[in-house]
Amino acid sequence: MTTAAEPVQAxxxxxxxxxxxxxxxxxxxxxxLDGGWRIGGGINGGLLLALVGNALRAELGRDGGHAxxxxxxxxxxxAGRPGPAEIRTETVRRGRSVxxxxxxxxxxxxxxxxxxxxxxxxxxxxxxxxxxxVRTSAVPPEMPPPDQCISTEHAPPDFxxxxxLLRRLDLRLDPACVGWALGEPSxxxxxxGWLRLADGREPDPLMLLLAVDALPPVxxxxxxxxxxxxxxxxxxxxxxPVPGWLRVVHSTRNLAGGFLxxxxxxxxxxxRLVAQSRQLAAVPRTG
Amino acid sequence: MTTAAEPVQAxxxxxxxxxxxxxxxxxxxxxxLDGGWRIGGGINGGLLLALVGNALRAELGRDGGHAxxxxxxxxxxxAGRPGPAEIRTETVRRGRSVxxxxxxxxxxxxxxxxxxxxxxxxxxxxxxxxxxxVRTSAVPPEMPPPDQCISTEHAPPDFxxxxxLLRRLDLRLDPACVGWALGEPSxxxxxxGWLRLADGREPDPLMLLLAVDALPPVxxxxxxxxxxxxxxxxxxxxxxPVPGWLRVVHSTRNLAGGFLxxxxxxxxxxxRLVAQSRQLAAVPRTG
Numbered sequence: 001m002t003t004a005a006e007p008v009q010a011x012x013x014x015x016x017x018x019x020x021x022x023x024x025x026x027x028x029x030x031x032x033l034d035g036g037w038r039i040g041g042g043i044n045g046g047l048l049l050a051l052v053g054n055a056l057r058a059e060l061g062r063d064g065g066h067a068x069x070x071x072x073x074x075x076x077x078x079a080g081r082p083g084p085a086e087i088r089t090e091t092v093r094r095g096r097s098v099x100x101x102x103x104x105x106x107x108x109x110x111x112x113x114x115x116x117x118x119x120x121x122x123x124x125x126x127x128x129x130x131x132x133x134v135r136t137s138a139v140p141p142e143m144p145p146p147d148q149c150i151s152t153e154h155a156p157p158d159f160x161x162x163x164x165l166l167r168r169l170d171l172r173l174d175p176a177c178v179g180w181a182l183g184e185p186s187x188x189x190x191x192x193g194w195l196r197l198a199d200g201r202e203p204d205p206l207m208l209l210l211a212v213d214a215l216p217p218v219x220x221x222x223x224x225x226x227x228x229x230x231x232x233x234x235x236x237x238x239x240x241p242v243p244g245w246l247r248v249v250h251s252t253r254n255l256a257g258g259f260l261x262x263x264x265x266x267x268x269x270x271x272r273l274v275a276q277s278r279q280l281a282a283v284p285r286t287g
Numbered sequence: 288m289t290t291a292a293e294p295v296q297a298x299x300x301x302x303x304x305x306x307x308x309x310x311x312x313x314x315x316x317x318x319x320l321d322g323g324w325r326i327g328g329g330i331n332g333g334l335l336l337a338l339v340g341n342a343l344r345a346e347l348g349r350d351g352g353h354a355x356x357x358x359x360x361x362x363x364x365x366a367g368r369p370g371p372a373e374i375r376t377e378t379v380r381r382g383r384s385v386x387x388x389x390x391x392x393x394x395x396x397x398x399x400x401x402x403x404x405x406x407x408x409x410x411x412x413x414x415x416x417x418x419x420x421v422r423t424s425a426v427p428p429e430m431p432p433p434d435q436c437i438s439t440e441h442a443p444p445d446f447x448x449x450x451x452l453l454r455r456l457d458l459r460l461d462p463a464c465v466g467w468a469l470g471e472p473s474x475x476x477x478x479x480g481w482l483r484l485a486d487g488r489e490p491d492p493l494m495l496l497l498a499v500d501a502l503p504p505v506x507x508x509x510x511x512x513x514x515x516x517x518x519x520x521x522x523x524x525x526x527x528p529v530p531g532w533l534r535v536v537h538s539t540r541n542l543a544g545g546f547l548x549x550x551x552x553x554x555x556x557x558x559r560l561v562a563q564s565r566q567l568a569a570v571p572r573t574g
Contacts, residue, residue, distance in 0.1 A: 070567065071518055071519040073362075073408060073519065075379070075387050075409075075410060077379065078380075092364065092403065100406065102389075102406065116380065119379055119389065119408055120408075121360060121362045121406055121407075123567075133544075134543040135509065135542040136541040138540040138541050188424070222422065231358055231410050232408075232410060232521065232523075236548060238543055238544060238546065253423060253424050253425040253560075254423040254424075254560050255420070256422065256423055256525055256560070257420075258416075259523075261523060261525075278521070278523075278565055280357065280358045280523050283420070
């Protein structure tokens with residue numbers, strides 16, 4: 001049994017989110033967390049979201065079910081490590097136009113005990129059935145074209161050594177939002193840029209789950225340069241993106257009491273708002 | 288065993304969200320859905336969120352655990368009906384500063400089979416440990432004082448007959464946002480007003496879970512007067528509210544493909560942003 005609806009592709013993203021249905025264990029999938037998706041102390045949270053999203057796509061999409069993520073909520077419990085992982089899924093409800101599932105991503109600790117990395121709830125549907133009426137009042141962010149933005153190859157080397165992830169992305173940050181790299185954060189709480197996968201793999205609904213958590217933390221723009229662990233992240237996929245660049249905006253308005261919300265908007269090259277997300281993250285202790 | 292940390296109160300909200308630990312069944316709670324919280328075809332989604340939030344508070348808060356909701360994500364599966372309900376909870380992870388739980392609210396169908404109403408993931412902590420540093424750039428909404436706003440007692444009678452909920456709230460809508468009641472929606476996608484419980488019960492973190500889903504749907508302001516079923520709602524409680532009025536703002540920017548996001552912000556009488564939420568809802572079919 002294959003678990004993906006599409007032919008196997010050679011892209012780094014497809015390999016990094018691949019799942020194999022475990023023989024003899026219904027609704028359990030095996031995967032491998034690849035260290036190439038590391039950022040800071042663990043595997044990037046957006047990649048984990050896309051990986052679990054792929055397992056839920058296999059689970060909820062089989063037998064003519066629902067294969068497109070509409071809403072995915074993840075609670076992050078511990079940092080993912082390179083190595084084998086197991087995804088246990090559950091079909092919570094199969095509906096006519098929307099199906100809901102739950103999932104848990106686990107790895108094995110050194111002592112052999114299971115350690116849960118994230119717990120997920122999600123609703124899936126059919127994004128191609130959802131075209132037509134668009135009354136958005138949101139407008140795409142204005143920023144210079146990609147070739148006038150700051151590529152991550154110019155990031156400080158000690159940052160890059162902890163950010164394998166960045167080598168798999170073609171990320172061009174708006175120069176107006178990178179003062180923090182020079183020790184002059186704007187204090188506004190906004191980071192935006194152009195994003196695509198470095199190997200040319202085009203965006204699709206699963207890749208948007210990576211895109212909402214791929215930029216540097218918005219706290220950098222507030223002068224807080226530490227690590228911001230995510231407690232919870234919910235992503236809404238609102239349309240199937242067209243091929244090409246994505247524009248991603250991260251912003252926060254309320255850093256208080258040790259936590260901040262980080263909102264992401266993802267726009268495709270046609271100018272459509274294709275994903276929205278919000279996460280609750282812990283404020284870095286230093287900075 | 289009692290499940291609430293505070294003395295039993297006589298308020299409608301406390302009665303509506305009361306849970307009893309089931310004897311002999313660890314982590315299972317019984318509750319009664321009260322028809323007085325009905326809106327449209329079912330029990331109000333915010334009240335269900337607060338009810339499950341109270342069960343998780345009992346579960347995660349016992350033995351010196353974490354009793355304040357920080358983030359609560361609910362996936363709505365079917366409409367709650369007046370009558371008995373069961374809440375099954377699970378402690379996913381008990382941490383030093385944050386604990387994570389899962390819960391499921393079930394009722395019994397006429398044929399005796401269990402029907403799941405909502406599935407929830409949540410993180411709890413201690414909001415009193417989270418004072419101090421506040422760098423919010425969000426500003427409270429401007430609106431006339433409560434006595435110059437529109438009370439729901441002036442709502443159309445055929446609307447009130449389907450909205451028992453409104454009798455339990457003291458809700459005063461900004462006159463600038465109620466054109467829809469006169470057949471002249473603004474088209475902006477924003478509804479805001481003052482909110483408190485009609486019986487004088489003061490706001491607390493649990494009550495904020497009701498507040499984020501208590502106003503009329505923001506689609507009314509877009510001229511879509513039908514029912515907007517919630518697929519998913521995530522609420523972040525960002526501070527313990529002071530006593531008094533809450534200001535609540537509902538807004539949407541992206542109605543497309545049959546869905547819309549509805550954002551809520553809740554401000555307390557001290558002018559602090561105490562809760563933020565976003566839901567993904569289905570666009571009404573008529574209107």
